[in-house]
Amino acid sequence: MVLASGSPRRKELLNNIGLMFRVQTSEIDEHIDAHASPQDNVMKLALQKATAVANSCDDAIVIGADTVVVLEGQILGKPSDTKEAVEMLQSLQGRVHEVFTGIALVEVRAGNIYRTQERARCTRVWMKPLDRDRMEWYVGTGDPMDKAGAYGIQGIGSILVDQIEGCFFNVMGLSVSLIDEMFKNWGIQVGTKIRSQGV
Numbered sequence: 314m315v316l317a318s319g320s321p322r323r324k325e326l327l328n329n330i331g332l333m334f335r336v337q338t339s340e341i342d343e344h345i346d347a348h349a350s351p352q353d354n355v356m357k358l359a360l361q362k363a364t365a366v367a368n369s370c371d372d373a374i375v376i377g378a379d380t381v382v383v384l385e386g387q388i389l390g391k392p393s394d395t396k397e398a399v400e401m402l403q404s405l406q407g408r409v410h411e412v413f414t415g416i417a418l419v420e421v422r423a424g425n426i427y428r429t430q431e432r433a434r435c436t437r438v439w440m441k442p443l444d445r446d447r448m449e450w451y452v453g454t455g456d457p458m459d460k461a462g463a464y465g466i467q468g469i470g471s472i473l474v475d476q477i478e479g480c481f482f483n484v485m486g487l488s489v490s491l492i493d494e495m496f497k498n499w500g501i502q503v504g505t506k507i508r509s510q511g512v
């Protein structure tokens with residue numbers, strides 16, 4: 314197995330379910346299509362990430378994922394600087410938003426793409442009302458800078474979140490119950506260490 318993601322959170326979540334894999338990242342242009350739904354955007358980006366890595370594999374199952382935050386139909390990715398991080402938090406504080414994560418599996422056999430699967434899941438997140446000092450303090454910790462929507466539910470950013478509806482791990486970057494469903498579709502059982510398939 315190959316995880317086509319540089320996200321340390323996704324690596325940790327897949328380690329937790331006993332998967333054996335290596336990490337290989339690729340440079341793709343993470344372009345959001347404003348005319349497509351959030352689900353379609355995250356599934357497409359997840360597939361692009363997995364396919365870019367799959368193209369350099371002979372025999373492997375490659376996992377790609379992508380996470381976005383959606384506020385009233387507007388898609389937020391990762392902040393490009395601290396100013397944008399504060400702006401994102403300003404728009405999210407005191408309100409509910411949605412987090413979409415797409416997962417793609419690409420299986421390569423003898424250097425050819427044999428089959429693919431893409432799915433997406435949505436979680437609703439209620440963020441506490443935050444004053445300017447609180448937002449600037451949080452951005453100053455550096456935690457938001459590599460995360461969609463400029464916050465991380467799993468670390469120090471957890472104190473900003475009131476409640477969620479749906480899968481917690483989906484917000485963190487990869488729903489483990491969803492990837493288990495996808496593995497099951499291909500007859501793969503997690504929980505015991507899964508041997509790398511040729512790469």
Ligand SMILES: Cc1cn([C@H]2C[C@H](O)[C@@H](COP(=O)(O)OP(=O)(O)OP(=O)(O)O)O2)c(=O)[nH]c1=O
Pocket residue numbers: 317318319320322338343362378379380381382391412459460461462464465466467484485486
């Ligand atoms: C909302 C939220 C996002 N995130 C993270 C998950 C993703 O890693 C990141 C969204 O950016 P992505 O582009 O989905 O992923 P990435 O750039 O980290 O890694 P790669 O493209 O190599 O797969 O935001 C959290 O860790 N916690 C959260 O609460």
